[in-house]
Amino acid sequence: MAPANLRQLPTLDNLKGFVAAARHLSFTKAALELSLSQSAVSRQVQGLEEQLGTALFLRTTRQLRLTPAGELLYRNASDMLARLAAVVDDIASAGQRPRVTVSASIGFSALWLVPRLSDFQGLHPDIGVRLSADNRRVDLEAEDVDVAIRYCTAVNAPAGSLKLFDEVLLPVASPALAASLPAGPALNGANLPSLTLLALEDGSDYPGLRWENWLDPLGLSATQAKGLLQFNHYDQCIAAALAGHGAALGRLPLIRDRLGEGRLVPLAPPRDSADGHGYYLLRAPGGQRPEVARFVAWLQAVATRESSADAIIPDHA
DSSP states (O other): OOOGGGGGSOHHHHHHHHHHHHHOHHHHHHHHTTOHEEEEEEEHEEEEHHHTSSSOEOOSSOOOOOOOHHHHHHHHHHHHHHHHHHHHHHHHHHHHHEEEEEEEEEHHHIIIIIHHHHHHHHHOOEEEEEEEOOSSSOOOTTTTTEEEEEEEEESOOOOOOOEEOOEEEEEEEHHHHHSSSSSSSOSSSTTTTGGGEEOOSSSSGGGGGGHHHHHHGTTTGGGSSSSEEHHHHHHHHHHHTTSSSSSEEEEEEHHHHHEEEEEETTTSSOOOTTEEEEEEEOOOOOOOOHHHHHHHHHHHHHHHHHTTSSOOOOOOO
């Protein structure tokens, strides 16, 4: 094919204005797409028609229609611009680091994932991570998410998901609050009137996170507590416990490091969730990119290490 005479080709702006107008059969809609005024698009098309020496549109008071010459140019120009846009995207993306988009609940993100991301970045500095923290269950394909962490029972776990770890719970408080309790650091009838209960109340039905599961076996009621504070995000509940505002139901996978550091102390031995909830990893269909595989492998390795038999669970005093 002979090389094109670039001086004879229309300007790119005029071609873009024409293709947009031809796609919508409207100068107004083309102007909105290109963020231009209607008169600017009209001038682009008029300039193209003058250069080609032929009309590209039939203009009436009610509608815009392509002439045969306009239809021929639109078919070829739209295809050319689409291929040019694809090349530009490929060149631009080649200069960017690969990225993994992760969806997780706000509580899991704040308490577990964010503190550990520096470990992943140290191992894979060439891979970027975009964290989408949301308690809403996202559609991975529709919202361009590579990996999601789901909190659910095994029965409700999505097909193809992998369990990271089980839910394990225990009541916790700050060291200062625990030391001030009249009967020592324990959840019992003698201490309950001195405790404010910190509870998650976000509209979700998670029976295992209810205080009744701990109080009923002891013959106690939340009405006997000093007070009740409710939060719609779990990380707020733990922040209040760290600040000494009361006792929270600690989710061991999410607060293990705070227990290990002595920033929280247990008021009873840990036990598995009464309703069988756990944390599951779900990868988007077709998410086989190398950076996604590396992030998934890292996530599984950390989860296995932290839930292994030799992982430290602080003793209950």
